[in-house]
Amino acid sequence: MTTDGEIATADLFARYVAPTYGRLPVQPQRGRGVELWDEGGRRFLDFGAGVAVSSLGHAHPALLDVFRGQPGDLVHCSNLYQPRGQGLLARALVEDVVGLPGKCFFSNSGTEANEGLIKLARRFGEVVPAAGGAPRREIISFTNSFHGRTTGGMAATGQDKIRDGFGPLMEGFTHLPFNDVDALRAAVSDRSVAILLEPVQGEGGIHLATGEFLSAAAAVCRERDLLLLFDEIQCGVGRCGEMCGWHAIGDTRGIVPDAISWAKGLGGGFPLGAFWIKDRPAGEGRLPDLLGPGSHGSTYGGSPLASAVGLAVLDTVRREGLCENAAALGRTVLEAARGWGHPLLSEVRGLGLMIGFEYDEAALAEVPEFVRSGRPASLFMVDAFAAAGLLTVPAGARVVRWLPPLVAGEGDVAEALEITRNVLDGLA
Numbered sequence: 001m002t003t004d005g006e007i008a009t010a011d012l013f014a015r016y017v018a019p020t021y022g023r024l025p026v027q028p029q030r031g032r033g034v035e036l037w038d039e040g041g042r043r044f045l046d047f048g049a050g051v052a053v054s055s056l057g058h059a060h061p062a063l064l065d066v067f068r069g070q071p072g073d074l075v076h077c078s079n080l081y082q083p084r085g086q087g088l089l090a091r092a093l094v095e096d097v098v099g100l101p102g103k104c105f106f107s108n109s110g111t112e113a114n115e116g117l118i119k120l121a122r123r124f125g126e127v128v129p130a131a132g133g134a135p136r137r138e139i140i141s142f143t144n145s146f147h148g149r150t151t152g153g154m155a156a157t158g159q160d161k162i163r164d165g166f167g168p169l170m171e172g173f174t175h176l177p178f179n180d181v182d183a184l185r186a187a188v189s190d191r192s193v194a195i196l197l198e199p200v201q202g203e204g205g206i207h208l209a210t211g212e213f214l215s216a217a218a219a220v221c222r223e224r225d226l227l228l229l230f231d232e233i234q235c236g237v238g239r240c241g242e243m244c245g246w247h248a249i250g251d252t253r254g255i256v257p258d259a260i261s262w263a264k265g266l267g268g269g270f271p272l273g274a275f276w277i278k279d280r281p282a283g284e285g286r287l288p289d290l291l292g293p294g295s296h297g298s299t300y301g302g303s304p305l306a307s308a309v310g311l312a313v314l315d316t317v318r319r320e321g322l323c324e325n326a327a328a329l330g331r332t333v334l335e336a337a338r339g340w341g342h343p344l345l346s347e348v349r350g351l352g353l354m355i356g357f358e359y360d361e362a363a364l365a366e367v368p369e370f371v372r373s374g375r376p377a378s379l380f381m382v383d384a385f386a387a388a389g390l391l392t393v394p395a396g397a398r399v400v401r402w403l404p405p406l407v408a409g410e411g412d413v414a415e416a417l418e419i420t421r422n423v424l425d426g427l428a
C-alpha cells in the first residue's frame with residue numbers, strides 16, 4: 001500500500017498482471033520528448049523509447065494534433081469500406097518510403113505484419129511451385145533473428161529461448177547462420193520459397209547484415225525465384241538514418257526486396273503495423289494480388305486513427321530531418337563510446353540510433369556487484385543505468401541497446417554518454 005492507502009503499482013503488477021515480462025521497478029507516468037518521469041517524479045532519459053517505438057519522442061505536437069482532431073471525425077471503421085487515410089498512408093509508404101510500385105496491407109503490430117509476409121510466401125509457393133508441381137513452402141531465416149511471438153512469428157525466429165516449450169511449431173522454416181553467404185547458397189533447394197531477414201537484427205543483439213550478404217540474398221532470390229522479405233519492424237522508418245533501414249548499410253540501394261514489414265516507429269506509440277508488397281509478376285498474376293479478397297484481414301488494421309498517426313509520423317520524420325539526425329547522432333555515439341576503450345565494453349556497434357553496447361563478461365566477473373547479482377550482463381547493466389537515470393533495453397545476454405527517440409538532440413546524447421561513462425567507471 002502507498003501512504004494514502006492506495007495499492008502500489010508494483011503490487012498491482014504482482015497480483016494481477018501475467019508475469020510474461022522481466023520488468024524494471026520503474027512506473028512511468030509522463031513524458032516529453034526524450035524525457036520520462038515516474039510516479040515519484042523521478043526524471044529519466046528515455047533511450048529505450050518503448051523499444052524503438054516512440055520515434056517522435058513523448059507528447060510530440062504532431063501526434064497530439066492527430067489525437068485531438070481525428071477522433072472527432074472517426075476513430076474506426078471497417079475494412080469493408082474505403083477510409084481515405086488508409087489509402088493516403090499506403091501511398092506515402094509506396095511512393096515516399098520505398099519509392100517503388102507496390103501495395104500495402106495494415107495490421108496492428110509487427111508480428112502480425114510478419115504473419116502477412118509468411119502468408120504471402122505460402123501463396124507464392126502455391127502459384128509458382130517447384131519443377132515437379134509441388135508447392136514450395138520453405139522460408140529461410142537466420143540465427144539470432146526475431147520476427148515476433150505468434151506461432152508463425154516464433155517459427156520464423158532463430159532463437160531457441162523464444163521458441164522453446166511451445167512446440168510443435170509451424171513447419172517450413174530453416175535457420176541459417178546470419179551473414180554466411182556460402183551457407184545460404186548451399187541451403188536453397190527446390191522447396192525454398194523465400195528468404196526472411198532483419199537488415200539490422202535488434203532483439204538478437206544489434207547485428208548488421210553485410211552489404212555482401214544482402215546482395216547475395218538478392219541474387220539467390222533472383223536466380224531461384226524466391227521472395228526476398230525484409231523485416232524492418234525495428235530498423236526501419238528512420239531508425240538507422242534512412243527511411244529504408246537497409247539503405248544505411250552502404251552500397252545496397254540497388255537491392256529491392258519483394259516485401260517489407262514495419263511496425264514500432266511507424267506508429268510512434270500507437271499500435272500500427274504494415275507490409276508492402278512489390279508490384280511484380282507471380283505466376284499468371286501480380287504479387288500484390290495473391291492476397292485477394294477474403295485471403296487476409298484485420299479488424300483494426302489501418303483504421304482512420306491509426307492511419308492519421310502513421311501519416312503524421314512519416315511527415316514529421318521528413319519535415320524535421322530525423323533520418324539525418326539519427327545518422328549524425330549515431331556517428332557521434334559510436335565515435336565517443338569506441339574512443340573510451342573501456343575495459344568493461346567489448347564492442348560498440350550500430351547504425352543511426354540503433355546502437356548496441358556489448359559487455360565483456362570476463363571483465364565484469366571482477367566486479368563484486370555483478371557477481372553478487374547472478375544476472376546476465378545485459379540485465380545487470382540495464383538496471384545500473386536505470387538507477388543512474390538512463391533507460392536502455394537489453395538484447396541477449398551481453399548487449400545493452402540504445403534506441404532513443406529520433407528527435408533526440410546532441411545534448412541528450414551527451415548526457416546519456418556521460419551517465420554511461422560514470423556508471424562504467426563506478427563499476428570498474
Ligand SMILES: Cc1ncc(COP(=O)(O)O)c(C=O)c1O
Nearest residue numbers: 109110111146147148202233234
Ligand atoms: C525485428 C522485429 N520483428 C518483429 C517484432 C514483433 O513486433 P511486435 O512486438 O509489434 O509484434 C519485433 C519486436 O521487437 C522486432 O524487433
